[in-house]
Amino acid sequence: MTTWHDQSSATYMKLDRQREHKVNWQDEPPGGVILRPGNSKEFSTGDWRAMKPIWIEEKCTQCLLCWPVCPDMAIPVEKGERTDFDYYHCKGCGICVEVCPFDAIDFVREE
């Protein structure tokens, strides 16, 4: 008979990133229900990137026009000022590059 435990699918996503296959089907909750809310932030979308935005801090005026247009919330803001990109989530769409009036974001090929 099937059994399952209250484990989060995010754990397995992490495992998958390490290319380890440790998921036991008996332990998965029925229907793939996700039991821990908000765990999508643990999923890396950074490895989808083909182009990479580079923040040039000297040119940045902290106008914060880049922050609201980022679809992935990958521009962290602390105490009213943006900090470096969250490359774990940034997909490299380049909208921030387009919107920046001060050329403070470079856009380079992901190596």
Add this chain to the structure above:
Amino acid sequence: MAIREKLSGNEAVAVAMKQIEPDVVAAFPITPSTEVPQYFSQFVASGQVRTEFVAVESEHSAMSACIGSQAAGGRTMTATSANGMALMWEMLYIAASLRLPIVMALVNRALSAPINIHNDHSDSMGARDSGWIQLYSENNQEAYDNFVQAVRIGEHVDVLLPVMVCYDGFITSHAVENIEILENNKVKEFVGEYNPKYYLLDENRSISLGALDLPSVYFEHKRGQAQAMIDAKQVILDIAAEYEKLTGRRYGLFEEYKLNDAEVAVVVLNSTAGTTKAVVDKLRSRGIKAGLLKPRVFRPFPHREIREALSHVNGIAVLDKAEGFSSAGGPLFIEIKSALQGVSDMKIVNFIYGLGGRDIRVEHVEDVFMELKDRLAGDEGNMVNYLGLD
């Protein structure tokens, strides 16, 4: 004391629905299932049930509303037929794969085109791989009994799958028969409260349902779903045993009629099994050892049990009320052949019959048995045959 009633199949199912009193019924009318939500909406309007009745704008919406409601934590039901279920197609798989034990009355009707409102099994047979449990019903009594049991089967912690209760359009759905129904409180007691482990309106636990499932876990979830279908077989038997204690009526994975010593047997679903029983009796009175196997549970398919029940029979004719267009026989035939794989000294033939509601009568089933006897005597013939067509 059970209540004796005269009800059509649709009425019987609507009454079962009333007695179960689910939280939500979402349905869209389509012949021949229309009466089920029609009767039920009257029960809602007259205050006999507190169920939320959702009159949706299509069957895709009906099944979508059922999924939302069941996922939220409500016991949910619907009814449909043929093209109505075809329009639910996408959502049928989602209901099963999210492991939501919705119960549906599927009043079997031919799928278009050409358009035809009469009975065959092309609708439910097409959905046989959707992950729904399928129970088939010979008559009004069985439709009622299957419907009450379906709730318990689907909601069982080892199962958590939706269940469709299939019965023949018009033949069963609209014909009035004497049946025995349970008292309201007995049904309520039998089905009990719906207590899902995970549901969206649980204020103590936030969950997400239907999230993106990548290659790292999707396969595991399908394996779990497959196990639920495997485990459902025992659950169906356990619940049937409990139901028998309550009603005296016995249900299994299939019914055997004079099959023990049978030399020739017919395998057939739903109402035609009733016709076949009459033919079996007639042939027996002429000294022919005829028998019948009527599957009740088509999903999960009881391969092992059917193999045991049929392995002593010399000749088997499988009657399919759906073509299947496999070019190698109808869907029931393929399952039975697979169940009997490797059994030697056995003739097994397929008869496609009654498509689009073509009447099947005692003479037709008698012809099937006679053909089977001829085959056993050495006559060559096709594996797949079309009953009543020249």
